[in-house]
Amino acid sequence: MNWEQLLSLKRFGDTHKRIRKEQDETRLGFEVDYDRVIFSSEFRSLQDKTQVIPLSQTDFVHTRLTHSLEVSVVGRSLGRRVGQRVLAKYPHLQNIHGYQPNDFGAIVAAAALAHDIGNPPFGHSGEKAIGEFFKNGKGKQFKAHLTDKEYQDLCDFEGNANGFKILTESRVGRLGGLRLSYATLGAFIKYPKESLPKKPTSHIADKKYGFFQSEKDAFVDVAQELGLICRGKDQHLSYSRHPLAFLxxxxxxxxxxxxxxxxxxxxxxxxxxxxxxxxxxxxxxxxxxxxxxxxxxxxxxxxxxxxxxxxxxxxxxxxxxxxxxxxxxxxxxxxxxxxxxxxxxxxxxxxxxxxxxxxxxxEVVDKEIAGFKIIDGILDVFTNTIMNHHQGNLGNYNKSILKIFPKTLDLNEENLYHSVLGICNYVAKFSDSKAIMTHKKLQGTHF
The missing domain is CATH 1.10.3410.10 (putative deoxyguanosinetriphosphate triphosphohydrolase like domain)
Structure with a gap:
């Protein structure tokens, strides 16, 4: 890999190469990435998502939002200092192409700011709850309708992959998601592989996975633009990490x-x-x-x-x-x-x-148990509605449930995987409080 390619300013939909020396120094592309993350609704919801202590009422315990802000500050320092050293080692990056130490800091800060943007409510137990629903719960019914990799995406629902989905997913009026630079997207992807095979090696990049099957094309586009090294065998997609992902x-x-x-x-x-x-x-x-x-x-x-x-x-x-x-x-x-x-x-x-x-x-264990039950209950109702919709068998209750789904959730396509994953993505965006309120509503106790 080479740094010039790794520091790509390209964004989704670009038809011309973005040149570093042509950048506005007062509004640098990598700094725009940070702004787009921090103004997103998905980032704002982190203020009411568990970091360690679920639903803590104390004012000095970290949420996902305060944690993400602190990680971005540390990441910026790491990036700037590494950038200074890299540019000293490869002076042509600065002398010819115009890259500055702060570019590295801006990339790492933006990627670090977004690093938890895909995490469900209730901390890592939220990820486990979604996965458990499909692995051993009522979600097992979808296995027969999906490919092995699609089903594995659900059984090992991964906040990192969901984050990449949020950052890159196109919808009406928002093509390319947040349209971050490819350098920042590369630094964001800790695990540049798909959900299968699981942990094929002991390499840190193989510990988990970093994108769903629905974002496979977007991932390949980013990886190829950045010149990441292909590590996968046969039909299994896997690449080396972007160096700044280590920071x-x-x-x-x-x-x-x-x-x-x-x-x-x-x-x-x-x-x-x-x-x-x-x-x-x-x-x-x-x-x-x-x-x-x-x-x-x-x-x-x-x-x-x-x-x-x-x-x-x-x-x-x-x-x-x-x-x-x-x-x-x-x-x-x-x-x-x-x-x-x-x-x-x-x-x-x-x-x-x-x-x-x-x-x-x-305190943590008790509230994680409650969160587990809440997410399971929500998914039970929502995925049942999705399956009945897919089979053309909607009851009146299902029709009412459809009305509370966001308009951005496209259920008209025949691809059941995209519909079910879309529901998981929707639930994962919930704050802890919204998850509790939604569960009460579905149970008929929120009045």
């Missing part, structure tokens, strides 16, 4: 490792003194003990250590990226950056505590 992933890993831990402390789920010790172990080489001991309360000490920890891990990620840049461009680097960090032991310790004290806390 988006690192920004996410850094934020959830440190900030989910901080949320656990603020909620009293993790003992403060215990937690401070873990953070100090991570920043021991860079902490200013005089400044630290001058802080008079726990909140300020945690805030100081959190900022220092994020800064430490940003520095580490930049060094790791540049150390492995050749392998990344060749598609042979097969791990997440933070998995090869010299701080891996400290990161693992922090994540282990978060799993035990936060992710598996009674």
């Amino acid at each position: 988006v992933e690192a920004a996410d890993d850094i934020c959830y490792t440190i900030i989910d831990f901080e949320d656990g402390i603020n909620l009293g789920l993790i003992n403060e003194e215990y937690a401070l010790e873990y953070l100090i172990n991570l920043v021991r080489d860079t902490i200013n003990t005089k400044n630290y001991h001058a802080l008079s309360n726990t909140e300020d000490r945690i805030s100081y250590l959190r900022a220092l920890a994020i800064s430490t891990l940003i520095n580490e990620a930049v060094e790791l990226f540049m150390a492995h840049e050749d392998e990344i461009l060749n598609g042979t680097f097969d791990k997440a950056l933070m998995d090869v960090s010299k701080y891996q032991a400290q990161i693992t310790d922090i994540i282990k505590v978060s799993i035990e004290k936060v992710y598996q806390s009674a």
